[in-house]
Amino acid sequence: xxxxxxxxxxxxxxxxxxxxxxxxxxxxxxxxxxxxxxxxxxxxxxxxxxxxxxxxxxxxxxxxxxxxxxxxxxxxxxxxxxxxxxxxxxxxxxxxxxxxxxxxxxxxxxxxxxxxxxxxxxxxxxxxxxxxxxxxxxxxxxxxxxxxxxxxxxxxxxxxxxxxxxxxxxxxxxxxxxxxxxxxxxxxxxxxxxxxxxxxxxxxxxxxxxxxxxxxxxxxxxxxxxxxxxxxxxxxxxxxxxxxxxxxxxxxxxxxxxxxxxxxxxxxxxxxxxxxxxxxxxxxxxxxxxxxxxxxxxxxxxxxxxxx
Amino acid sequence: xxxxxxxxxxxxxxxxxxxxxxxxxxxxxxxxxxxxxxxxxxxxxxxxxxxxxxxxxxxxxxxxxxxxxxxxxxxxxxxxxxxxxxxxxxxxxxxxxxxxxxxxxxxxxxxxxxxxxxxxxxxxxxxxxxxxxxxxxxxxxxxxxxxxxxxxxxxxxxxxxxxxxxxxxxxxxxxxxxxxxxxxxxxxxxxxxxxxxxxxxxxxxxxxxxxxxxxxxxxxxxxxxxxxxxxxxxxxxxxxxxxxxxxxxxxxx
Ligand SMILES: Nc1ncnc2c1ncn2[C@@H]1O[C@H](COP(=O)(O)OP(=O)(O)OP(=O)(O)O)[C@@H](O)[C@H]1O
Ligand SMILES: [Mg+2]
Numbered sequence: 001x002x003x004x005x006x007x008x009x010x011x012x013x014x015x016x017x018x019x020x021x022x023x024x025x026x027x028x029x030x031x032x033x034x035x036x037x038x039x040x041x042x043x044x045x046x047x048x049x050x051x052x053x054x055x056x057x058x059x060x061x062x063x064x065x066x067x068x069x070x071x072x073x074x075x076x077x078x079x080x081x082x083x084x085x086x087x088x089x090x091x092x093x094x095x096x097x098x099x100x101x102x103x104x105x106x107x108x109x110x111x112x113x114x115x116x117x118x119x120x121x122x123x124x125x126x127x128x129x130x131x132x133x134x135x136x137x138x139x140x141x142x143x144x145x146x147x148x149x150x151x152x153x154x155x156x157x158x159x160x161x162x163x164x165x166x167x168x169x170x171x172x173x174x175x176x177x178x179x180x181x182x183x184x185x186x187x188x189x190x191x192x193x194x195x196x197x198x199x200x201x202x203x204x205x206x207x208x209x210x211x212x213x214x215x216x217x218x219x220x221x222x223x224x225x226x227x228x229x230x231x232x233x234x235x236x237x238x239x240x241x242x243x244x245x246x247x248x249x250x251x252x253x254x255x256x257x258x259x260x261x262x263x264x265x266x267x268x269x270x271x272x273x274x275x276x277x278x279x280x281x282x283x284x285x286x287x288x289x290x291x292x293x294x295x296x297x298x299x300x301x302x303x304x305x306x307x308x
Numbered sequence: 309x310x311x312x313x314x315x316x317x318x319x320x321x322x323x324x325x326x327x328x329x330x331x332x333x334x335x336x337x338x339x340x341x342x343x344x345x346x347x348x349x350x351x352x353x354x355x356x357x358x359x360x361x362x363x364x365x366x367x368x369x370x371x372x373x374x375x376x377x378x379x380x381x382x383x384x385x386x387x388x389x390x391x392x393x394x395x396x397x398x399x400x401x402x403x404x405x406x407x408x409x410x411x412x413x414x415x416x417x418x419x420x421x422x423x424x425x426x427x428x429x430x431x432x433x434x435x436x437x438x439x440x441x442x443x444x445x446x447x448x449x450x451x452x453x454x455x456x457x458x459x460x461x462x463x464x465x466x467x468x469x470x471x472x473x474x475x476x477x478x479x480x481x482x483x484x485x486x487x488x489x490x491x492x493x494x495x496x497x498x499x500x501x502x503x504x505x506x507x508x509x510x511x512x513x514x515x516x517x518x519x520x521x522x523x524x525x526x527x528x529x530x531x532x533x534x535x536x537x538x539x540x541x542x543x544x545x546x547x548x549x550x551x552x553x554x555x556x557x558x559x560x561x
Contacts, residue, residue, distance in 0.1 A: 101457050121463040131458030134555045135476040144472070148463035178556020196462060 045113045046074035047232040048098060048200060052107035054257075055093060067093050069257035071107070078230045082243035084290060085253030085261075086297040091236040092128050094258070095202045098234065099125040111200065121149055124198040126206045128236075130189040132177045138188050139164065139173040145196030163191040166221060168214075182209040190218070194225065203235045207242065216274060219245060223271060240290060241283045245274045252289055255297040262289055338522055345523035346530070353527060358512070362528075363535070365507040366497060369425070373432030374493045378486065381437050385444025386470065399445065402438055410435030410496040414503060428500045435496025436489035443485015447478035480551050487544045494536050509535075 050073040059065035067090040075081050083091050096102040098109055100119040109116040111123065124145065132141050139160050146156045164170045167187035177185060186209050193201060207215045223246065226233055237243050243250045250264040264286055268278050323343055330342040337345070353359035388394045388402070413434040417427040451474070459473030501510025509532055516524035551557070 096457075099461055101461060119460045119463075125461050127454060127458060127461075129454050131454040131461075133455065133458070133473070133477070135479070135551075144464075145462035148468060148472075176554055176556065192462070 046110075047077040047079070047112065048075040048234065049073070049110045049113070050094075050098070050107065051110070053094075053097060053104045053109065054106045055090070055097065055102070055104050066257040068097075068104075069259050071258070071260060073251065073260060075232055075234060077232055080226055080233045080235065080246060080248045082247035082250045083234065083236045083253060084238065084240055084243050084250060084286065085258065086255045086290070086294045087238065088297060089253045089255050089293070090258030091253060092204050095125055095204050095234065095236060098200070099123055099202055101125070121145065121196055122198055123200040123202060124193045124196050125202040126189050126193045126204060128204040130185055132185060132188055132192070134177045137174050137176055138169060138180070141177070141188055142191045142195050145192060149196065159195050163195045166194070166225075167191045167218070183211060183214060186210060187214075187218070190222075197229075198231070200232045200234070203233065205237055206235075207237075208239075215242075219274070220271070222246070227270075240286050241274055241279060244268075244279045244283045244286065245272050245276075250286055252286060253293070255293045256300065261293065338520055341523040341526055346526045349521070349523040349527040350530070353512075353524070359528075359531065362507060362509045362512045363531070366501065366509045367535075369428060369432060369501075369508065370493060370497055373429045373497065374436060374490060376429070377433040377435075377437040377489060377493065378440055380433070381440025381489070382444050382475070384437075385441040386448060386474070388441070389445045389448035395445070402442055402445075406438045406442065410492065411499045411503075414500060418504070423504055427504075428497070431500040432493050432497050436493035439485055439489035439492055440482075443482040443489070444478070447481035447485070448474065450481045451478045480555060480557065483544065483548050483551065487540065490539065490544070491536065494532075494539075498532055 050071050053068055053071040054066070055068040056064040056066045071094065073081075083094065085091055093102065097104055098116070100109075100116045100123070111120075133144065136144065142160045142163055143156050146159060151159075160173065161170065164173055167190055169184060169187055169191065172180065172184065177188070180188065186206055190203075190206055193203075207218060210218065219242070222233075225231070235243070235246060240250075244266055247266050250266060251260055252262045252264070253259065254261040264282070266282060268276070268282065272279055326343055330337070330340060334340070350359075388398050410431055413431050414427070417430040417434075421427040421430060455473055455477040456469070459469050464473055497508075498510040498513070501508040502514050503510075509528055513525060513528045513532075516522070516528060
């Protein structure tokens with residue numbers, strides 16, 4: 001369980017010194033699946049920076065469940081980072097922490113070097129459970145964040161149109177949430193988050209319920225928006241290919257307690273496609289590592305069953 | 309259509325039995341009025357406007373008292389639900405206080421406010437405040453947490469969060485409490501009016517007793533039931549149905 005005691009080198013100064021980076025990688029068992037041809041830009045301040053984050057939940061019977069342990073991660077401005085890991089490893093918890101909806105047990109979250117103490121509209125999270133408001137129409141849901149920000153009514157209407165068209169739901173502006181399919185709801189949640197136009201977009205398995213065609217379309221749209229607006233995106237998925245298709249970097253988490261097991265720099269040229277051979281090849285390497293963690297999670301599950 | 313027929317049969321039998329008993333003169337008419345007598349009282353009451361005035365006065369007190377208790381109850385309930393300490397202490401007190409019939413507040417109200425409108429308002433508020441508070445508190449606890457989180461995530465704070473997220477999100481869980489509050493307030497009002505205040509339906513009822521007019525008593529009782537039923541059936545059912553449709557809690561028709 002303690003295969004990974006040292007903090008992970010991330011996009012920090014380490015990369016400027018290849019020898020030191022290599023040493024660290026060796027110490028931590030970290031390798032980059034695709035070695036960088038270009039040096040990643042090292043900015044003075046990271047957009048999102050997690051320092052020594054740990055979080056434990058109260059589990060049943062007064063015990064503590066360590067969900068996240070000593071997470072160190074830096075995300076550069078405009079970077080697209082994907083997080084993968086087995087179910088229950090703390091990915092959603094991590095995004096909640098960055099969104100400021102939960103406080104870490106230890107460590108801290110910084111945005112632009114400022115300590116996060118609560119939620120803020122500079123970071124918008126698309127919840128895994130979506131959290132769409134059933135008492136509002138689709139359009140009103142998309143409007144909500146803008147309304148809270150005090151954007152004028154005319155501008156809000158324009159943006160509702162724009163973002164609903166973007167997710168191909170313009171016709172459903174006046175529908176209620178329960179009238180939509182699962183995939184349509186995911187798209188509403190995406191539109192609602194995008195319309196608020198945050199610096200940092202936190203996405204928790206946002207495309208899990210979509211059919212392949214719609215997902216491909218939204219991948220393209222998301223990539224386009226990201227390239228045009230320079231937003232920083234942290235994207236959680238269980239689909240490694242999706243992670244490779246979208247990310248500048250893929251961060252692999254261990255199973256309970258969640259730690260950064262390995263980071264992969266994805267230096268494939270964009271635009272990429274899910275079916276690209278290079279994407280598949282990189283994904284397979286990551287998958288080998290992920291499988292090990294999934295097996296651990298299955299074992300944990302199995303031993304729990306057996307113990308009953 | 310079948311339902312209507314069933315209603316027709318039921319009420320014709322009921323009125324038939326009543327007629328028969330009155331015809332047989334088992335009891336004297338001032339103890340047991342005839343249906344015709346009650347109909348005449350109803351007719352006369354509306355014709356000389358005394359019923360209209362009584363209904364108007366009672367409804368005005370109801371609306372005032374009930375709105376007050378809804379506003380207060382929401383604030384209180386939310387306060388109690390959002391604070392562990394209050395929840396453990398006040399929560400129990402509220403539930404036990406609810407077993408107190410609201411008319412028990414009348415002596416206190418009279419001592420505080422005298423024989424005034426304020427006293428009766430106080431009784432009405434005390435009658436429904438607890439139901440609304442408890443409903444709000446449980447509604448707030450039953451409401452899925454995700455809505456509050458999503459609201460905060462999208463930038464809603466303080467009153468905005470309450471008004472645009474927490475309140476609408478808990479509505480399906482509190483309508484039944486609001487409805488119950490209305491029923492309690494209605495009962496408190498009538499009992500209060502019976503005891504001291506001038507005008508209103510409760511006072512009408514007592515007037516019937518003073519005049520030994522059993523038909524009037526029954527007529528006013530019918531009015532009280534009818535108004536309670538209409539408000540429940542028209543106002544609250546409609547709200548409930550709308551909510552359920554919006555939320556998709558029932559299959560859309
Ligand atoms: N509110 C909570 N109380 C107690 N334990 C919790 C709570 N929320 C999450 N956990 C536990 O924390 C761990 C991490 O949960 P989290 O939802 O972050 O996982 P995840 O990586 O998002 O999983 P998935 O891929 O299935 O969504 C899980 O083991 C879960 O049991
Ligand atoms: Mg999750």
